[in-house]
Amino acid sequence: MNEARRRRLAMKAAQAAGVNGLLVTHPADVRYLSGFTGSSAALVLAGARAALFTDGRYRTQAKAETSGLRVVVEQKAAALLAVEWLAEAGVARCGFDSTHTSVATLDSLRAVLPAGKRRGFFVGLEGLVAKLRQVKDSDEIGRMRRAASLGCALFEEVLQHIVPGIPESEVAAQLEFMARMAGAEAMSFETIVASGERSALPHGKASAAKLPKRGFCTMDFGVVLEGYCSDMTRTVHLGKPSQRELDVYHSVLEAQEAAVEIVAPGVTCGEVDEAARSVLRSARLDKYFSHSTGHGVGLEIHEGPRVASKQKQVLEPGMVITIEPGVYLPGEFGIRIEDTMLVTASGGEVLTAASPKVWMEL
Amino acid sequence: MNEARRRRLAMKAAQAAGVNGLLVTHPADVRYLSGFTGSSAALVLAGARAALFTDGRYRTQAKAETSGLRVVVEQKAAALLAVEWLAEAGVARCGFDSTHTSVATLDSLRAVLPAGKRRGFFVGLEGLVAKLRQVKDSDEIGRMRRAASLGCALFEEVLQHIVPGIPESEVAAQLEFMARMAGAEAMSFETIVASGERSALPHGKASAAKLPKRGFCTMDFGVVLEGYCSDMTRTVHLGKPSQRELDVYHSVLEAQEAAVEIVAPGVTCGEVDEAARSVLRSARLDKYFSHSTGHGVGLEIHEGPRVASKQKQVLEPGMVITIEPGVYLPGEFGIRIEDTMLVTASGGEVLTAASPKVWMEL
Numbered sequence: 269m270n271e272a273r274r275r276r277l278a279m280k281a282a283q284a285a286g287v288n289g290l291l292v293t294h295p296a297d298v299r300y301l302s303g304f305t306g307s308s309a310a311l312v313l314a315g316a317r318a319a320l321f322t323d324g325r326y327r328t329q330a331k332a333e334t335s336g337l338r339v340v341v342e343q344k345a346a347a348l349l350a351v352e353w354l355a356e357a358g359v360a361r362c363g364f365d366s367t368h369t370s371v372a373t374l375d376s377l378r379a380v381l382p383a384g385k386r387r388g389f390f391v392g393l394e395g396l397v398a399k400l401r402q403v404k405d406s407d408e409i410g411r412m413r414r415a416a417s418l419g420c421a422l423f424e425e426v427l428q429h430i431v432p433g434i435p436e437s438e439v440a441a442q443l444e445f446m447a448r449m450a451g452a453e454a455m456s457f458e459t460i461v462a463s464g465e466r467s468a469l470p471h472g473k474a475s476a477a478k479l480p481k482r483g484f485c486t487m488d489f490g491v492v493l494e495g496y497c498s499d500m501t502r503t504v505h506l507g508k509p510s511q512r513e514l515d516v517y518h519s520v521l522e523a524q525e526a527a528v529e530i531v532a533p534g535v536t537c538g539e540v541d542e543a544a545r546s547v548l549r550s551a552r553l554d555k556y557f558s559h560s561t562g563h564g565v566g567l568e569i570h571e572g573p574r575v576a577s578k579q580k581q582v583l584e585p586g587m588v589i590t591i592e593p594g595v596y597l598p599g600e601f602g603i604r605i606e607d608t609m610l611v612t613a614s615g616g617e618v619l620t621a622a623s624p625k626v627w628m629e630l
Numbered sequence: 631m632n633e634a635r636r637r638r639l640a641m642k643a644a645q646a647a648g649v650n651g652l653l654v655t656h657p658a659d660v661r662y663l664s665g666f667t668g669s670s671a672a673l674v675l676a677g678a679r680a681a682l683f684t685d686g687r688y689r690t691q692a693k694a695e696t697s698g699l700r701v702v703v704e705q706k707a708a709a710l711l712a713v714e715w716l717a718e719a720g721v722a723r724c725g726f727d728s729t730h731t732s733v734a735t736l737d738s739l740r741a742v743l744p745a746g747k748r749r750g751f752f753v754g755l756e757g758l759v760a761k762l763r764q765v766k767d768s769d770e771i772g773r774m775r776r777a778a779s780l781g782c783a784l785f786e787e788v789l790q791h792i793v794p795g796i797p798e799s800e801v802a803a804q805l806e807f808m809a810r811m812a813g814a815e816a817m818s819f820e821t822i823v824a825s826g827e828r829s830a831l832p833h834g835k836a837s838a839a840k841l842p843k844r845g846f847c848t849m850d851f852g853v854v855l856e857g858y859c860s861d862m863t864r865t866v867h868l869g870k871p872s873q874r875e876l877d878v879y880h881s882v883l884e885a886q887e888a889a890v891e892i893v894a895p896g897v898t899c900g901e902v903d904e905a906a907r908s909v910l911r912s913a914r915l916d917k918y919f920s921h922s923t924g925h926g927v928g929l930e931i932h933e934g935p936r937v938a939s940k941q942k943q944v945l946e947p948g949m950v951i952t953i954e955p956g957v958y959l960p961g962e963f964g965i966r967i968e969d970t971m972l973v974t975a976s977g978g979e980v981l982t983a984a985s986p987k988v989w990m991e992l
Contacts, residue, residue, distance in 0.1 A: 324920025558686025
């Protein structure tokens with residue numbers, strides 16, 4: 269089981285961080301380390317021992333999905349029982365994820381401990397499991413390939429619905445229906461269909477606005493397949509474009525391809541961002557590129573690493589990231605082009621390559 | 631604008647809690663107090679002043695959706711700028727939501743302040759805005775009525791797809807497609823379609839399993855309409871039931887109706903839970919009712935109040951809650967029946983009444 273191996277790596281990282289126990293409550297982290305797919309549980313690790321605490325809703329499911337650990341089902345809050353278990357297991361210092369644990373939750377966890385044990389018991393570790401999750405193993409890479417392939421197939425299919433006068437929400441409906449029928453468990457985020465002037469909204473969720481006779485339509489969407497997220501964006505044009513629309517499109521495409529080109533182990537995330545940004549700078553469009561170039565993706569749609577300006581983090585084989593520069597001209601139009609890429613031993617592989625990024629006029 | 635009124639109430643509650651400024655970062659709270667629907671922003675209140683900090687992705691949208699407050703768009707993390715604003719606005723003690731602020735975020739916010747000001751500046755307030763949101767105003771009640779009505783209409787429509795041999799995921803796909811085409815912005819949670827033995831999983835997301843010739847099919851779903859969530863569950867039966875299936879169904883229905891019946895201002899949430907639970911206890915089924923009776927619903931699918939055993943919180947007019955007892959017999963079958971209810975001045979009104987809860991055999 270991959271999960272048992274991941275738990276060993278997590279425990280090793282925890283020990284390196286100076287703790288002898290680990291409390292994991294963020295659902296994606298719990299799933300990564302145990303296989304449990306429910307929305308609420310606490311996983312605890314102490315040396316080679318592991319236990320999963322959840323509530324009655326998940327009694328059957330938790331036992332079916334996990335192996336090599338104890339499953340405890342109780343009505344009482346899972347995290348509180350988990351702390352009792354940790355204390356009984358002889359843990360003296362317990363790591364927890366300070367980025368996914370609220371101030372109020374930490375207070376309630378501390379209150380479970382005897383007063384004399386509280387000080388120094390909990391040690392905030394920022395994203396310890398998240399860091400492990402950045403580098404995908406072969407099982408995960410297989411799942412992400414299949415999710416990306418499904419995304420590409422759906423894009424080809426949805427093109428028939430890109431017709432002037434159709435509401436954006438109907439395009440999204442068709443896309444999501446096809447995704448479900450093809451076996452997607454969910455969409456990985458709210459589908460973006462932004463057309464005409466709305467394409468200048470980088471996060472323009474599908475609205476009641478109707479597709480124009482002439483203008484861009486940006487689609488940014490992803491599916492969840494076998495637990496893993498796909499993510500891709502294509503911008504197509506309805507009707508005849510202006511020269512300016514063509515020019516800006518090709519600048520964005522050039523920027524996107526420049527970033528794709530330099531992805532390789534040892535390159536920093538900041539260098540990847542700069543590869544895209546510098547192309548737009550030359551075209552005097554960089555001030556309309558108002559977000560970062562990309563992000564990691566996996567069990568969650570937004571994971572590490574951040575592919576953003578000045579980020580010093582170095583790419584490693586097995587990381588999966590998006591490359592998605594865009595240009596947004598308020599009141600006019602916007603364009604974004606996005607692929608998901610796997611960092612390989614020697615460079616990068618575009619997982620969403622099945623959908624070409626050339627100018628597409630419908 | 632309702633938002634301006636809500637901001638005044640929030641500031642008043644903050645002052646009552648001993649602070650003279652408020653930092654709001656939970657997206658649903660930001661939306662409630664400002665109208666901004668993006669996924670990332672920080673709203674700050676100091677006396678009658680208000681400002682919203684967000685990033686470049688939301689430049690156009692943030693200005694279009696809000697009024698009566700300053701909108702600041704910067705690449706820098708919104709919450710950090712917000713803290714600078716608070717300090718400059720003369721805030722000495724600032725409330726923040728300890729249930730939605732991570733330990734790591736609080737550390738980074740503190741670090742923005744001059745060292746001499748850090749101590750005592752941030753005061754953790756558990757769910758200050760969440761408490762206001764429990765009681766819906768008339769605008770919100772209108773939206774929730776429309777969302778609930780759409781949910782009922784969709785249930786009627788999806789019945790035609792409840793056919794032996796159809797995968798659960800296809801039932802979900804049809805339901806979600808119809809929801810989108812009818813104008814839903816999203817589903818309010820992952821659609822549950824759990825059939826046959828899987829109906830014994832309280833949170834059985836729609837899977838590839840095919841609907842049986844004989845057995846139950848539980849559908850638990852909701853739409854987001856005008857920002858507000860609907861939530862309802864119906865369990866139907868395919869083919870001829872056994873006497874036991876009929877008996878258990880009627881026990882769950884009786885439990886659900888008993889809880890619906892006693893909803894009124896002044897009644898505690900624990901009393902509502904007990905109304906359902908005691909019916910199942912009489913039928914010796916209470917140990918198979920493994921979750922609480924319900925929860926508040928609104929901008930988010932799970933809000934306060936918790937309708938659970940021993941909860942002392944008192945219902946107030948304007949609260950919107952679910953009533954959803956269930957019985958889950960592992961390896962056999964499960965049944966859950968859920969309505970969404972508005973607490974009125976004199977009692978309760980079922981918002982999902984358009985879909986009858988009688989035994990339905992398909």
